[in-house]
Amino acid sequence: MNKLYFLIFIAITIISCKGHKEKEFENISDEISAIISENAESLLEDKRFHSVSIAVLKDGIETSKHFGELEIGKGNTPNDSTIYEIASLTKTFLGTIAAKAFLDGKINLDDDVRIYLEQPYPNLEFDKKPVTVKHLLTHTSGFPNFPIKGENKTDFFEGLKEIKIESEIGSEYAYSNTAPELMAYILEKTYGTPYEELVSKFILNPNGMYNTKFDLTRDEKLRLVKGYNGENKLMPNFKRNLWGGTIGLHSTTLDLVKYMRFQLDETNSVVRESHKEFFKTPYNFSIGYHWNILKEEDYIIYRHHGGIFGMQNWFMVYPKYNMGISILSNASFEDTGDILEEVAEDIANAIKDLKENEE
Numbered sequence: 001m002n003k004l005y006f007l008i009f010i011a012i013t014i015i016s017c018k019g020h021k022e023k024e025f026e027n028i029s030d031e032i033s034a035i036i037s038e039n040a041e042s043l044l045e046d047k048r049f050h051s052v053s054i055a056v057l058k059d060g061i062e063t064s065k066h067f068g069e070l071e072i073g074k075g076n077t078p079n080d081s082t083i084y085e086i087a088s089l090t091k092t093f094l095g096t097i098a099a100k101a102f103l104d105g106k107i108n109l110d111d112d113v114r115i116y117l118e119q120p121y122p123n124l125e126f127d128k129k130p131v132t133v134k135h136l137l138t139h140t141s142g143f144p145n146f147p148i149k150g151e152n153k154t155d156f157f158e159g160l161k162e163i164k165i166e167s168e169i170g171s172e173y174a175y176s177n178t179a180p181e182l183m184a185y186i187l188e189k190t191y192g193t194p195y196e197e198l199v200s201k202f203i204l205n206p207n208g209m210y211n212t213k214f215d216l217t218r219d220e221k222l223r224l225v226k227g228y229n230g231e232n233k234l235m236p237n238f239k240r241n242l243w244g245g246t247i248g249l250h251s252t253t254l255d256l257v258k259y260m261r262f263q264l265d266e267t268n269s270v271v272r273e274s275h276k277e278f279f280k281t282p283y284n285f286s287i288g289y290h291w292n293i294l295k296e297e298d299y300i301i302y303r304h305h306g307g308i309f310g311m312q313n314w315f316m317v318y319p320k321y322n323m324g325i326s327i328l329s330n331a332s333f334e335d336t337g338d339i340l341e342e343v344a345e346d347i348a349n350a351i352k353d354l355k356e357n358e359e
Contacts, residue, residue: 184245227310230333260324
């Protein structure tokens with residue numbers, strides 16, 4: 001009889017503990033949701049912003065919330081199916097594939113980029129030092145910000161001939177949208193596969209990111225955000241003419257949460273390689289495979305900003321806190337990025353120490 005009572009006691013204890021754990025999980029989820037709401041509502045007090053979508057992944061807990069209106073005066077709030085242009089966040093996909101290519105032996109970081117090109121480019125060097133793959137990945141190649149000729153891929157290669165490198169390669173950080181396009185071409189050539197397919201094969205499909213893509217169907221275009229500039233003027237969506245190493249991907253908040261999960265899995269050799277640091281900029285971050293790497297007192301943040309004609313976003317991952325944050329808005333004006341960065345950091349600081357077993 002005593003044994004029976006003991007077994008009943010154990011069963012009740014297990015059920016009680018299970019219920020307690022579920023209650024704690026809900027409390028943390030609610031707290032994260034409240035933190036997001038407070039910050040989003042404060043952001044929208046600035047009338048230059050019209051909508052904001054925020055996604056957080058914390059210790060496996062997913063939270064995605066949306067606020068404001070996509071079209072001025074219509075009250076149509078975005079949702080989990082809303083598609084955003086993620087702009088230069090696209091570069092981190094390029095960096096991840098480059099990391100895989102390095103591990104696969106397809107490229108060497110110190111390769112002269114000209115070994116992958118069909119024509120001679122004697123201009124792609126300075127003082128007999130060539131531009132290398134690593135220089136393309138770290139914005140230290142001396143390439144111009146925008147392609148000299150970027151109307152199509154043929155013109156792009158003609159524009160490469162006009163580049164004039166005027167300082168020591170690898171010594172200065174200068175943001176370039178030209179270099180990532182050349183890197184995408186190199187990856188396409190070394191794998192013998194169109195670059196868009198490499199993104200799907202190595203990142204999107206394995207992570208179930210089926211709403212992240214370069215080219216949208218007619219129905220998907222109906223879910224694509226139309227953004228505004230600082231004067232509330234409706235802006236056009238970006239039209240991709242090159243490979244897409246720089247810009248061109250579209251995504252949803254739920255897919256970006258999946259990307260957080262992927263980037264937080266440092267048991268994955270490709271992810272671990274893609275988070276390596278190559279160059280310390282004169283600013284507050286270093287750079288590797290296109291990730292901006294910030295080192296705080298006892299933790300590291302991998303992050304990237306994306307900005308296009310009518311929308312901007314920040315994407316950040318915090319491995320120490322098993323946390324990722326994405327914030328997207330249908331607004332783009334001079335200080336949009338700085339404002340969104342501050343909001344994302346405020347959210348991160350408010351939730352980074354939350355634990356599942358908190359009351």
